[in-house]
Amino acid sequence: MNRLFAAALAATLATPAAAHFQLIYAPDPNIEAPGDVTLKLIFWHPMANGHAMDMGTPVEFFSDFRGERTDLLPSLAPITFKGADNEAAAYEATLPVRRNGDYILALTPAPYYEGGEDIYIQQITKVFFNKAGLPTGWNEPLGLPTEIVPLNKPTNILVGSTFSGQLLSGGEPVAGAEIEIEYLAAEPDMETNTAGAATVGEAPGGTLVAITDANGVFTFGIPRAGHWGFAALGSGPETEHEGKELSQDAVIWIKAYDLE
Template structure:
């Protein structure tokens, strides 16, 4: 009963939210690592499908990676940058992920809540992204212990374009049924050297955001139509609903990368 009540509340928050596909990114071009070294990460709050408006990020509250159950604190590598989208510049961050051994590295970002003045609410998109060295799977399908998160049911670093991707949405470790999932594509990939967006390769979809709904077990499935980085967000799925006396949308976000089968 509590799960149904929570799902109804989350769905109400989603339908009340604006239909702009703002997504928190933890971006690096290739999640499959061949050699040991520091992987550069760009942390950007943006509209990546249409190369739209970029939003100023506050200092992240937490940034870490999980590797074979061990937590790697990445906050010491954070530094501020300015990101340039097509129409504006915004405060963003960069960091590095140290990769040494073969296996899965699950990177999790908890950004500071962002105040959306047009709606008079705060937004906090808790974001996961996955890297792998050596093609050895070591835990990509395990929860990271976040307040709300997606747990992938397909290996997220090498999805085949034309196949499907599934994930389970959790809030405080419990599945969230009936939640609305917004879907985004990075059409304008950031340049890692200039911190600027390239030209968008596709435009915004007619009819608003792409959307899927989780089933009774909190699982959604989406057909991946083309190669590239795909993001999924569950708005209002987190347990926290207020920040500094205003409404808070605490969202779960996951990014995957799809490849053409060659």
């Protein structure tokens, strides 16, 4: 059993009903007019509307537009997110949107100490916004330590279609890695920083998973409109933090729509 699969299996067994996912959230990734988009950064168990975890100060947070990067760290403001079970430290941020095209956001959070497993977790997370429907590079990698590169336009996936992504670590495809799949069952309220009402129950049989092929590619059929997250646990090159094991994960979020 390779390291990536072992790490993913251990995490899955530790959280049989739902997984922890770093979230960069705004209700709609499709933007029509110039302006500032408010974002919520939350570390949470979103499919179960479960336990939320305290975020430390992020290491890096930027947007990439046609290869030009904008540092979003100065826009961060601490908030308290209220989930169904508890409250946790989170952040609000602002994405400035001016020109038409794709805005790729990448967050490297501070490693989170998971006491139950005595390890650190760092979920390097990507999310996508688009202004006016113009594609300008959503499928380009950002050169992150580990990342999932979408192979379908991530801002308008249709329910009943599929989503594919390629997992990279150090810029190279990762074969045989387990990808955890999570639905945002309770979308955060942007005004009150609280979890909304859950729209679905937990998935039967535990965490949804897919396995990457020889080229690091996985595919998942999208059964429902809303926000879907995909995480590769332990896919990053860094394996230790402050003398303890580090699971450096790649996370990507997309949004799916019903065709009306």
